[in-house]
Amino acid sequence: GENVEQHPSTLSVQEGDSAVIKCTYSDSASNYFPWYKQELGKRPQLIIDIRSNVGEKKDQRIAVTLNKTAKHFSLHITETQPEDSAVYFCAAPRPNTGFQKLVFGTGTRLLVSP
Amino acid sequence: EAQVTQNPRYLITVTGKKLTVTCSQNMNHEYMSWYRQDPGLGLRQIYYSMNVEVTDKGDVPEGYKVSRKEKRNFPLILESPSPNQTSLYFCASSTGGNSNQPQHFGDGTRLSIL
Numbered sequence: 586g587e588n589v590e591q592h593p594s595t596l597s598v599q600e601g602d603s604a605v606i607k608c609t610y611s612d613s614a615s616n617y618f619p620w621y622k623q624e625l626g627k628r629p630q631l632i633i634d635i636r637s638n639v640g641e642k643k644d645q646r647i648a649v650t651l652n653k654t655a656k657h658f659s660l661h662i663t664e665t666q667p668e669d670s671a672v673y674f675c676a677a678p679r680p681n682t683g684f685q686k687l688v689f690g691t692g693t694r695l696l697v698s699p
Numbered sequence: 700e701a702q703v704t705q706n707p708r709y710l711i712t713v714t715g716k717k718l719t720v721t722c723s724q725n726m727n728h729e730y731m732s733w734y735r736q737d738p739g740l741g742l743r744q745i746y747y748s749m750n751v752e753v754t755d756k757g758d759v760p761e762g763y764k765v766s767r768k769e770k771r772n773f774p775l776i777l778e779s780p781s782p783n784q785t786s787l788y789f790c791a792s793s794t795g796g797n798s799n800q801p802q803h804f805g806d807g808t809r810l811s812i813l
Contacts (some may be wrong), residue, residue, distance in 0.1 A: 591741075617799045628789060628804040629742070674741060678798040685749060686757060687732065687798035691741040 589677050591690025598665050599698055606673055606693045609657040614680035618658045620649060621674045623692075629674060633660070665697045701726045705790050705805035712780060713813050720775045720808050722790035730793045731773040732802070735759065735786040742789065748773055749796045780812045 588611045598604050608618075619634035635642045635649045635658065642649050648661040662669055672692045678684040703724045712718055724731065732747040734757075744757030748767040762784055764776040773792075777784060787809050791802040 619801060621802075628806050629802075630804070631801040634801060676742075684797040684799045685747060685755065687744055687747075687802070688758070689734075689742040691739060 589675060589688050589690045591675050591693060593693060594691065595694045595696070597696045597698065600665060600667060602665055604660075604662045604665050604669070604695055604697075606660045606675070606695070607657055608659070608675035608677075608690050609655075610677045611656065612677075612680050613653070613656060615656075615677045616680070617678055617684070618649070618651060619676050620660050621676065621689075623672045623674065625671070632673075662695075665695075667697050667699055670695055670697045701803070703790055703792055703803050703805035705788075705808050707808060708806065709809050711811040711813065714781055715779050718777050718780060718810075720777075720788060720790075720810070722773045722775065722805060723771050724773075724790075724792040724803070725771065726792060726794070726803065727770065728792035728794050728803070729770070729796045730798060730800070731767065732757070732791050732798070733763070733765065733773070733775045734789045734791065736789060736807075737786050745775070745788075747798070777810075780810075782812045785810060785812045 591608045616637040621629040622632045623629040633649050646663045651658045672694050674692050675690040679686040706721045729750045733745040734742040743759045746765040748754045790805040793800040793802050
């Protein structure tokens with residue numbers, strides 16, 4: 586079945602720096618890769634997602650890139666701000682379940698210092 | 700307002716006392732799912748449902764039951780709770796019949812089993 590590995594587990598940056606979080610997946614048939622942000626005490630919320638027919642997607646300061654050959658996708662946050670501090674999760678549906686089962690990475694705690 | 704509603708938000712109970720966590724969505728979503736969140740382990744899928752009367756096991760189904768008698772409701776049942784089920788639980792829903800769409804999460808239910 587699909588495995589998703591996420592790195593790093595924690596990331597500390599200064600305000601204004603860029604942050605990159607990477608996830609690798611195991612099933613080459615995977616076709617949908619979302620990223621969720623979870624602020625302290627809150628529910629996870631989708632911030633950006635990408636499908637396998639594109640290599641990059643941007644939304645203001647956030648971008649996601651997909652490398653299907655290497656089977657990894659990354660979240661890029663530019664010009665980080667303190668309000669970007671949160672836990673970020675990547676995910677991928679499992680193709681061998683008809684994309685029914687969803688597996689998440691173990692999360693990255695991002696801390697942006699002023 | 701489109702939302703996923705879980706109840707209760709917090710519960711402290713004792714081993715063996717049956718409990719039910721309710722989940723309701725008002726978006727007419729076909730797909731619903733339950734996750735538990737534990738430190739260092741991320742979000743792990745317990746059960747999911749593709750539509751009314753169709754449910755299946757996720758990665759950690761032991762000790763849990765679900766039902767999907769109506770499209771909007773997907774309760775999680777712990778018949779005989781044990782301390783290892785102490786966790787933060789999230790219900791989520793999405794359009795379509797699988798997890799290849801953005802998941803909309805509820806606000807979470809923190810369960811403590813003594």
